[in-house]
Every structure is written in structure tokens, then in C-alpha cells.
Amino acid sequence: MNPNLDDLQISARIALACLDLTSLNNADTEADVAQLCQRAQGPFGPVAAVCVWPHLAAYARAQLPASVAVAAVANFPHGNTDVDSAVQDTLQIVQAGAQEVDVVLPYKALLAGDDKAVTQLLTAVRNACPGLLLKVILETGELKTPTMIHRASQLALQAGADFLKTSTGKTPVSATLEAAQVMLAAIAAGPVAEKTVGFKASGGIRTVQEAMVYVALVQQILGVQALNPKRFRIGASSLLNDIKAVLDPSGAPVVAPASNY
Numbered sequence: 001m002n003p004n005l006d007d008l009q010i011s012a013r014i015a016l017a018c019l020d021l022t023s024l025n026n027a028d029t030e031a032d033v034a035q036l037c038q039r040a041q042g043p044f045g046p047v048a049a050v051c052v053w054p055h056l057a058a059y060a061r062a063q064l065p066a067s068v069a070v071a072a073v074a075n076f077p078h079g080n081t082d083v084d085s086a087v088q089d090t091l092q093i094v095q096a097g098a099q100e101v102d103v104v105l106p107y108k109a110l111l112a113g114d115d116k117a118v119t120q121l122l123t124a125v126r127n128a129c130p131g132l133l134l135k136v137i138l139e140t141g142e143l144k145t146p147t148m149i150h151r152a153s154q155l156a157l158q159a160g161a162d163f164l165k166t167s168t169g170k171t172p173v174s175a176t177l178e179a180a181q182v183m184l185a186a187i188a189a190g191p192v193a194e195k196t197v198g199f200k201a202s203g204g205i206r207t208v209q210e211a212m213v214y215v216a217l218v219q220q221i222l223g224v225q226a227l228n229p230k231r232f233r234i235g236a237s238s239l240l241n242d243i244k245a246v247l248d249p250s251g252a253p254v255v256a257p258a259s260n261y
């Protein structure tokens with residue numbers, strides 16, 4: 001059933017306020033980031049953060065008001081176990097004056113049963129960015145099973161994650177409702193300190209209708225009070241066009257044209 005315009009617009013407003021507007025193409029330049037930062041501050045209000053490569057984080061920071069956070073990625077997208085390299089990424093992000101680090105959990109090590117390597121890398125990154133918001137990307141499409149997604153969630157929470165994030169957007173399967181359910185349940189079941197951890201759905205979310213199912217799930221499992229950027233983010237490179245179309249139906253079609261995909 002298609003949602004009515006009021007529901008769609010409420011979700012569009014939440015999605016905008018909670019959006020990590022992302023550009024993580026290999027060839028990204030300062031000009032691309034300048035454009036991204038401009039789009040981050042549109043007529044309907046700012047996004048929560050922009051998300052870029054570490055070497056472009058300082059440039060992004062200089063383009064934005066303090067009200068829009070800068071996030072940058074570490075150990076991305078491969079999720080290797082090289083602690084030094086992940087810490088280097090993280091220090092570059094810290095030195096850039098960014099507010100948030102999105103680190104890829106070493107998911108191949110986890111699948112191979114090497115929990116220790118996972119904990120070592122995540123703990124080192126956590127220690128390298130005190131005071132910054134740490135989002136741990138589980139890469140749920142590669143972990144595949146609820147058991148592995150639950151285990152990854154636990155290890156990330158134990159290492160001090162502020163957010164659990166589904167995906168890099170660089171693998172065949174990105175965010176799914178099933179994976180989100182497991183992650184949200186892990187957050188909700190945690191000790192008090194972990195109950196304030198946030199959730200970020202990312203990868204492949206291009207329409208408000210797609211975003212809306214995550215809004216509903218977060219509300220259902222974490223409660224309506226979690227529908228704010230401190231607890232909920234959507235990481236997306238191409239959702240903003242549809243958010244704008246929904247919020248200004250007279251200005252553009254509600255669903256972004258296929259050419260934007």
C-alpha cells in the first residue's frame with residue numbers, strides 16, 4: 001500500500017534531519033565535496049552530517065557551519081585487520097576537525113572466527129578518536145546470517161561504538177530490514193550505557209518510501225524518542241533528491257527519476 005503524502009512528508013523531514021549525505025566515490029575531489037556541502041544546507045533545512053573520505057574531511061569542515069557535522073570513513077570499504085592503517089585514517093579524521101568516524105568492522109576476520117582481531121582494531125580506533133562519534137559499519141550483507149550480525153553488533157558495542165551502521169554501500173547487498181532488526185534488538189537488549197547507542201541504515205536507500213521502513217522500525221524497537229540525529233541516521237548518496245521532491249511536490253516528481261540512480 002502506498003503511504004499518504006502526510007506520512008511521506010513526516011518521514012522525509014525525519015530522513016533529512018537524520019541524513020548523513022555521503023560521497024565516497026574513488027575519484028572524489030574538493031569540487032565534489034564543495035557541491036556536497038552546498039547540497040547539505042538546502043531550503044528545507046540542513047542534514048545531520050556529510051560523510052566523505054578522510055583526506056577530504058578538512059576541506060568539508062571548512063565548507064560547513066558547525067551545525068552540520070563532518071563524518072569520514074576509516075578502514076573503508078575493505079574492513080581489513082590492519083590496525084595501524086585504520087588508526088592512521090582515524091587520526092587524519094581527528095586532525096581534520098571532523099566530528100564523526102565511520103569505521104568498517106573487520107568482517108572477513110569475524111567470519112573466519114577471529115573475534116580478537118575485530119576487537120583489537122575497533123578498540124584501537126575508539127582510543128584514537130576520544131570525544132568523536134564512532135559509527136561501526138558491520139557490512140551486514142557480507143555477514144549474511146542473524147547470528148553473525150548479532151555477534152558483530154555485540155563486539156562493536158563492547159568496543160565502545162556510539163552507532164551501529166549496516167553497510168558501506170560497496171557490496172552487492174546493503175541495508176536490509178532483517179539486518180536492521182537484529183542490530184536494533186542488540187542495542188535495545190544491551191546494558192543501560194548501550195541503550196543510548198544509535199543506529200545508521202546505509203547503502204542503497206534512494207527514496208523516502210525506502211527510508212520510511214527504517215524510521216518505522218527504529219520507532220518500534222528504540223521508541224519514538226530515538227528518531228533524532230543523536231540516535232538515528234540514514235547514510236545515503238542519492239536520497240536527498242527524493243526528500244526534496246516529497247517536501248515540495250509541486251517542484252518535482254515525488255520519486256527521483258531513474259537517471260539519478
Ligand SMILES: O=C[C@H](O)COP(=O)(O)O
Binds near residue numbers: 024168170203
Ligand atoms: O555510508 C553510506 C553509503 O556509502 C552510501 O551508499 P549509497 O551510495 O548506496 O547511498
